[in-house]
Amino acid sequence: MADQGIDDSGLSWIVSITSAAETYQLGEAFGRVAEKNSLLLLFGSLGAGKTTLTSGIAHGLGAGESVPSPSYVYAFVYDKGRLPLWHFDFYRLYQELPEDVTPNLANWPSSRHAWRELEPELLDSVGWYEALEDDAVVVAEWPQGVVNDLSDALVVVMQSSMTDDVEKRILQIFAVGTKSQFLLANWRKQWQSL
Numbered sequence: 001m002a003d004q005g006i007d008d009s010g011l012s013w014i015v016s017i018t019s020a021a022e023t024y025q026l027g028e029a030f031g032r033v034a035e036k037n038s039l040l041l042l043f044g045s046l047g048a049g050k051t052t053l054t055s056g057i058a059h060g061l062g063a064g065e066s067v068p069s070p071s072y073v074y075a076f077v078y079d080k081g082r083l084p085l086w087h088f089d090f091y092r093l094y095q096e097l098p099e100d101v102t103p104n105l106a107n108w109p110s111s112r113h114a115w116r117e118l119e120p121e122l123l124d125s126v127g128w129y130e131a132l133e134d135d136a137v138v139v140a141e142w143p144q145g146v147v148n149d150l151s152d153a154l155v156v157v158m159q160s161s162m163t164d165d166v167e168k169r170i171l172q173i174f175a176v177g178t179k180s181q182f183l184l185a186n187w188r189k190q191w192q193s194l
């Protein structure tokens, strides 16, 4: 795992990863520094490692195994840790978005306003707003339909490397908002001390 540095603005950190275990470890480091109302949006194709990262976060929070939310279909809830963790996987909802909402991650965060958001009623019915109001850590896979109005979040873009090495990943982490900027710096410090 190599730290490619945080940019001068403190908004963006790039990490290259060489194994699933390292992705998990990176998540663990986040779980240790996460604060209430931390929000992490995980972008990346199938198998990029979003769930692996989330499992690491749960471990770092001391949260143990997840249980499917009793109330919501796309949510898993970990309530045994230092803070509650809500883990959403919106893949099915993502698939129902119109084709033209494919995000331009190169232009994040300005490009997010071009995306069509899912209907508030739908987001409410899957527990999204309850999670955001729960003083919890909230992690979402396939979050393309839920991001428009977020003022503070960490945006993680996970990409497989172009090489033959199937375990290599490049993670680019953007901080949107001052709270997330602070969290990003703490996450990096924590990861460097592991």
Ligand SMILES: Nc1ncnc2c1ncn2[C@@H]1O[C@H](COP(=O)(O)OP(=O)(O)OP(=O)(O)O)[C@@H](O)[C@H]1O
Pocket (backbone or CB within 6 Å): 017, 018, 019, 020, 021, 023, 044, 045, 046, 047, 048, 049, 050, 051, 052, 053, 091, 141, 166, 167, 168, 169
């Ligand atoms: N560097 C890596 N980081 C994470 N997972 C890796 C890595 N290298 C290989 N893998 C493997 O890739 C798979 C990643 O699965 P995971 O469920 O975390 O992906 P995902 O992004 O959540 O996919 P999905 O969109 O289907 O939910 C696992 O089988 C894992 O062992």
Ligand SMILES: [Mg+2]
Pocket (backbone or CB within 6 Å): 050, 051, 052, 089, 141
């Ligand atoms: Mg997953």
